[in-house]
Amino acid sequence: MKDRQDLEVIKYEKTADIVSDVKSIIDSAQKRAFQSVNAVLVMRNWFLGKRIVEEELSGERTDRYGKEIIASLSDELTKEYGKGFDKSSLYKFAKFYQKYPQIVDSVSPQSKLLSWTHYRVLLQVEDTDAREWYENEAYNQAWSVRTLQRNISTQYYYRMLKTQNPIAVEQEMKELTSQYQNKLEFIKNPVIAEFLGMQEDTSYLESDLEQCIIDNLQKFLMELGKGYAFVARQQHIHTEKEDYYIDLVFYNYILKCFVLIDLKTKKITHQDVGQMDMYIRMYDELKKSEDDNPTLGIVLCSDTDEDIARYSVLHDNEQLFASKYKLYLPSEEELKAEIEAQKEMFYLQKKEMEE
Structure with missing residues (x-):
């Protein structure tokens, strides 16, 4: 049954170590919750980007008009929903739609998607081949956001293209990014907390x-x-x-x-x-x-x-x-x-x- 299949995504195993068993249940439940929230967040940002782009491109729109749309939207949404809708974010949503015009077709709570924060980092990469490569590697190797950012900043894709010893380059990358690979990074991601309306801690100096x-x-x-x-x-x-x-x-x-x-x-x-x-x-x-x-x-x-x-x-x-x-x-x-x-x-x- 479908309901039974959905339940199976939460890992359940009875061993002699109850602490380990309970942690496994919690971790898998958190991961499932993130996947659902992440899929909706990615979809929301894609549709926001689509609507903004359609508005800017309809009729005879000038660059000035497009900027006015973004500024007005940012003010209105920030008043209504709080953080997460500054001008920079709205431009990113539009760029996301333009760079990934088909991604919404595959979005569902069970989708094999990266987090929105991963996609936000990927938008820095203008080279289409490089961006697709980083996207695939980030998903297949479960890169954290910080690992992805570091690999883009250090031109990892182009170095892998040019090297005669890709195994050595990859091994070095893994060693240098090992400290960034937190298996529950997605749960503590401030973007997810912001999306869910959780209050921000403002005590950080x-x-x-x-x-x-x-x-x-x-x-x-x-x-x-x-x-x-x-x-x-x-x-x-x-x-x-x-x-x-x-x-x-x-x-x-x-x-x-x-x-x-x-x-x-x-x-x-x-x-x-x-x-x-x-x-x-x-x-x-x-x-x-x-x-x-x-x-x-x-x-x-x-x-x-x-x-x-x-x-x-x-x-x-x-x-x-x-x-x-x-x-x-x-x-x-x-x-x-x-x-x-x-x-x-x-x-x-x-x-x-x-x-």
Whole structure:
């Protein structure tokens, strides 16, 4: 009977270890509950994206009109339903529909789908072949969201295409991502909690989040493979009037220059860029060797709905930045994706600690 088949998805086994048996029942029930919620969440976001795209594409719609639709919808939905409907999310729903026009045909509570958070990460990948490959690997190998994000950020697909030793590359990937593979990650996912209307815990310190992002940005840049060597964290810069601390300092041995990174938790201001210009001048005076190129500064914003990055070089070095420096810098989209992933993982880890 169908009802009996549905019950069998909850694993039941009687052994000599009652604790193990009960945990198995709970884990399988949680997994089944997630699969049902996830299927509905994916379907909801797909239909929202479909409706938005249809509205934007109907008749003679201008880009300005499309932006007005998103802004108006975001305001109205946020008032009615709370978090989860900011402009960035609505754009993602539309992009999801455009990238996966047929996915809703297979959605059901029993569907073999990734989580919405997985799909949100996959939307970063513009290359269709690469995106499909990441999707299949994420499902078949049960990658966590963080594992998927890391593999995309480190160009795992393209490295697998080029390598003559794919087994070694895959083994390295598994070793480096083993700490991210939490079998109950989906249950503690804040996106699922948000969808179910659970109240958010607002006790998380902003300084802790900032520290988490900085920790992982350091790893992210080192793994880009574009010549970055780590120099220092919270490097002290002293002036006659004040002490300053630069969040991250790297040396790029391809560009032959120092790269300074400062993370802001609020919208980037002209004062932030001016402060970075000061850091650059001081670094050029105190640290740069004669054969080094001018120091480069990057001001990052952890609010990914805002301007995510401002690159800073002294005015007489702008041509050098445009012609050479940009080739070895992460794109704004790569930085945005990494910061967004770390924010999500930060809240996920906090929830795990509470339980």
